[in-house]
Amino acid sequence: MSELTPPRYVVLGLIARHGAMTPYELKLKVEESVEYFWPIPHAQLYRIPARLAELGLLREETEQTGRRRRVFHLTDAGRAALRQWLADPNTPQPETRDPGQLKLFFADLGDPTDVVALARQQAAQHRHWLDLYRSLRSGLDPTDTARLVSRARILKLGILHEQAYVDFWESLATDPHRLDLD
């Protein structure tokens, strides 16, 4: 069984966790969480399940009522593929694509004041995410122990991440000439 791409495992995982879903429901689920660390454009969530069904990892059924939407169920093969992926600790390198970092990298080619404006904007942007993750964490339902642990963990990482970026950009905004070589 060959490896799937990460977005495909996202679809398998969400269906494994929440039960059979339509592409539209997948889209809603993705927007509420996965999005933050693996964005998937919504059109993909119509293409991927269809592909997984061809591979036998999902089974497609059609609603008998109303809009007759396509509902995708996890098959045994799908569950097996998911488990196998989760059991393998080896993962590809993370990829970061950060336009702000890119502008910073080339900042010496522009006006020296640009970097301060950039830093301010970036600091604000990352602070926004930091606040969001913090409030999501304090809003966790302590009685839902099953979901709580994994939710809290992933939010913890998001918070550490954003905290690091806020620290960096704020320091750059207030003190652009400081040079850390410690």
Added chain:
Amino acid sequence: MSELTPPRYVVLGLIARHGAMTPYELKLKVEESVEYFWPIPHAQLYRIPARLAELGLLREETEQTGRRRRVFHLTDAGRAALRQWLADPNTPQPETRDPGQLKLFFADLGDPTDVVALARQQAAQHRHWLDLYRSLRSGLDPTDTARLVSRARILKLGILHEQAYVDFWESLATDPHRLDLD
């Protein structure tokens, strides 16, 4: 003048900084730095300059000697486009694609011991990058003041980033049941 995609600005920026280059030289430059925060597959570095030349932002010349490679020069329009981009502090959101985070998010669907193995592997991986960035920073040439500042800054951010991830994964590896809700 419509916006370009980030990889195109990378090409403009590298040529602005280092002078006219062939696609192959671009590839080498990308690998030595930009790669870490904006990966670009090498085939792109043959397509992008050609496209930018069509747009009038680069000018293509052909070597008279040997392999007769295509050398791309920055035009005034190209320089202007680059400056305009750098002067605009507004940037799209960063996108992170981290297979490790994805596996963590779905960890509750697999075996509970998987997460420890994952954490160990991730901790090692991020420690590797952390060490690399640190050694790159200590290897900076203090006499090259022009480049020093921008290099040091971007490395600082990389180090903060990796430090946060090392902290997270190491803590998870040694103490998988700890729950941070502070």
Added chain:
DNA sequence: AACGATACCGTACCAATGAGACGATTGAGG
């Protein structure tokens, strides 16, 4: 000078993706 080996360099191909316009369906309220 001829040679092979090894790097260097470039292109081509095809499936997959990103982005977003557009169209269809539903159901709630008037």
Added chain:
DNA sequence: CCTCAATCGTCTCATTGGTACGGTATCGTT
């Protein structure tokens, strides 16, 4: 009924990712 907004799905096109493959220079050896 009718209208409007929300919901839901598909389509298209340029771009991208991934990678295989082919050509060209260089260098050490004889």
